Amino acid sequence: MPRLFGFEDMAHRRVRESEAEGIRAAASRRLLEQSYEAMSDWMNAEGYRTTLGNLFTGPALAMVLDHPSIAGLMEGEDGNLVDSGGPRIIPVEDFKAIRAMRPSSNPDTRRAPDREYLLTGSQGICGLCGHALTTSPSNAGTRGHRCPPSTARRHGGCGKVRINADLLEAYLGEHVLAELAKPEVAALIGQARDEVLAQAEELRKEAADARRRQEELVESYAQGSELSHKAFTAADKKLTDLIRGKTTQALLLEQAKHVPVGDIPDLVRWWNHAPMAAKRGVLVLFLEQIAVYPAASRGSRTVDADRVALTWRQWDGSPGATDQRSA
Helix, strand or coil, rough: CCCCCECCCCCCCEEHHHHHHHHHHHCCCCCCHHHHHHHHHHHHHHCCCCCCCCCCCCHHHHHHHHHHHHHHHEECCCCCCCCCCCCCCCCHHHHHHHHHHHHHCCCCCCCCCCCCCHHHHHHHHCCCCCCCCCCCCCCCCCEECCEEEECCCCCEEECCCCCHHHHHHHHHHHHHHHCCCHHHHHHHHHHHHHHHHHHHHHHHHHHHHHHHHHHHHHHHHCCCCCCCCHHHHHHHHHHHHHHHHHHHHHHHHHHHCCCCCCCCCCCHHHHHCHHHHHHHHHHHHHEEEEEECCCCCCCCCCCCCCEEEEEEEECCHHHHHHHCCCC
């Protein structure tokens, strides 16, 4: 696999400044809405070549400017951009602006409008293989989740589970509202939210510590340590996966900050009209994991305890509340 244009290493931790200058210039031109074809012609005329030594094409240059690493970012399991701890060749705001110019981001050209989902990140998993569920609309455009199958280019799950998002969200809403309606549980919401946010903060610290260790590893290897390239690559990948995992989990738990604290007279009405961020926060606060299993029969719209297994979050100092939760 060729290295990414603009970087010396596969970990995207050391910038090749001679190429980074070209990325910055291309980004500036793209922000002025110059076409990728015109930009690639300019890159070639200036003497820039791909990492394989070829002339730049529009698609090849587009792949470089669409790579999160050039802005010190990476994509979490839920597809959201998070800080990778790496160097930034271009500012984050410029990268996001360039991404927003993609055809898939244009409401006049994309296939279907983006839709919000209650279940995000790694909170929802396939009950058969444990892989995180992804959002996957049906051919008819109906919102849904599925276990993504593995492909030649990407590791996935078994691909045997799919569920309608509307039905799943109705089931989840019914269960968390039933818990929230219990006075002994509602009284602990503020404390529980603080606990979850504290866990998120600890995960952030662990991710930062892993980044420091990765930087030390890269620096040591660059200075000629006794590590073989194979050992360095394995150690670097392990730390990258650790950083991604900790950061993704922290992002998930941080959604709890949107949970309202205080008396809510009509919970059902609140849930029906609450912002999605608040609903996700409630879901994170109450549920650690949601495992989805295959339907009993093809086309079945039944969502029950046989189809969805809920793992309730345990709050410190609240055995009475957690013991009474439904499964």
